[in-house]
Amino acid sequence: MPSKQQLLDLQFINARHKLIELAAFLDRMDRHPGEEDYRLLALRNALPLLLEDRPDKARAVLESFSDTSTDLPQTAPFQGATGAPLSLITAHPAP
Amino acid sequence: MKYIEPHAHMVSRTTDDYEKLALAGCEILCEPAFWAGFDRSSADGFYDYFRQLTEYEPKRAARFGIRHYSWLCINPKEADDPGFAREVMGLLPQFLDQPTVLGIGEIGLNKNTRNELAIFEEHVQLALDRDLPILIHTPHLEDKLKGTRLILDSLAGFSKLDRGKVIIDHVEEHTISHVLDAGYWAGMTLYPESKCSPNRAIDMLEIYGSERLWMNSACDWGISDPLAVPKCALEMKRRLHTAADIHQVIYENPKKFLSQSPKFMI
Numbered sequence: 001m002p003s004k005q006q007l008l009d010l011q012f013i014n015a016r017h018k019l020i021e022l023a024a025f026l027d028r029m030d031r032h033p034g035e036e037d038y039r040l041l042a043l044r045n046a047l048p049l050l051l052e053d054r055p056d057k058a059r060a061v062l063e064s065f066s067d068t069s070t071d072l073p074q075t076a077p078f079q080g081a082t083g084a085p086l087s088l089i090t091a092h093p094a095p
Numbered sequence: 096m097k098y099i100e101p102h103a104h105m106v107s108r109t110t111d112d113y114e115k116l117a118l119a120g121c122e123i124l125c126e127p128a129f130w131a132g133f134d135r136s137s138a139d140g141f142y143d144y145f146r147q148l149t150e151y152e153p154k155r156a157a158r159f160g161i162r163h164y165s166w167l168c169i170n171p172k173e174a175d176d177p178g179f180a181r182e183v184m185g186l187l188p189q190f191l192d193q194p195t196v197l198g199i200g201e202i203g204l205n206k207n208t209r210n211e212l213a214i215f216e217e218h219v220q221l222a223l224d225r226d227l228p229i230l231i232h233t234p235h236l237e238d239k240l241k242g243t244r245l246i247l248d249s250l251a252g253f254s255k256l257d258r259g260k261v262i263i264d265h266v267e268e269h270t271i272s273h274v275l276d277a278g279y280w281a282g283m284t285l286y287p288e289s290k291c292s293p294n295r296a297i298d299m300l301e302i303y304g305s306e307r308l309w310m311n312s313a314c315d316w317g318i319s320d321p322l323a324v325p326k327c328a329l330e331m332k333r334r335l336h337t338a339a340d341i342h343q344v345i346y347e348n349p350k351k352f353l354s355q356s357p358k359f360m361i
Contacts, residue, residue, distance in 0.1 A: 072208065
């Protein structure tokens with residue numbers, strides 16, 4: 001198993017790149033016209049998890065993006081997935 | 096480096112991709128039946144698809160020295176109409192005895208509906224009746240955690256099911272322990288934008304061990320990479336995994352699971 005130093009040598013630039021991409025995406029959302037929706041709320045909800053002192057931050061982020069409802073519809077309202085739970089729509093309704 | 100690609104949708108790929116796979120060391124490839132990027136309008140569309148999987152793709156793969164196997168079912172995306180799904184399932188018996196068909200898959204859930212669940216359970220019963228291994232698709236993105244739990248709850252109701260003959264695919268950090276703790280095999284799918292990256296898959300190998308895990312590209316019509324498995328193997332090497340450990344994950348593990356079908360030959 002590589003040491004922390006070896007992992008930094010291997011992956012720091014890539015992790016730095018992804019963090020800056022995320023920051024730039026958030027700046028872009030601020031700058032552009034129109035309304036946000038529940039997907040951006042889901043993203044913002046997940047960000048504090050990155051700074052938590054826990055060994056399973058990736059799992060926690062994935063869980064925060066998950067549908068936690070327990071009901072089972074008879075049929076699907078649509079086929080695809082958006083990446084964020086639709087339950088957040090009620091927390092962030094369209095204007 | 097030789098490896099097995101245990102999950103790829105080659106009907107959506109070009110013949111060039113077979114050449115790339117062969118050059119990268121792929122010796123065996125398995126293709127589960129799935130959604131082709133659009134809904135088919137009749138069961139006849141599935142009849143042609145099953146012929147493509149069982150007749151045409153094995154020949155196309157063989158031109159590059161790759162042995163091609165398939166899994167058959169109606170996929171969960173098109174299983175939300177139970178009448179249509181049962182019509183397609185009625186086609187399966189004439190194909191399941193083909194020499195390259197390994198089992199039932201990839202069944203599962205898409206939007207976690209009662210209709211999907213009913214058809215999923217009918218497929219599981221079909222596999223039990225014929226003593227076939229099962230390959231299970233878990234839903235995408237926000238639907239994965241709930242769908243994985245539903246699938247595990249449903250499988251628990253099949254008392255005669257051999258959990259070692261079931262692989263639950265597309266696990267991520269929030270679902271892998273549920274699957275492994277319940278005694279099933281787990282598949283990690285390496286996608287550029289969703290599911291697992293190579294580094295996250297390697298993290299899970301390091302945390303959970305490789306005993307009941309395989310990796311696949313699930314390359315299809317969408318954003319995907321048919322060479323994802325050898326690229327992940329290279330990343331394992333960069334992270335100081337031994338050649339023996341890499342071989343175990345990309346060759347011996349899929350061989351062990353797939354050999355539970357008597358039709359699977361190295």
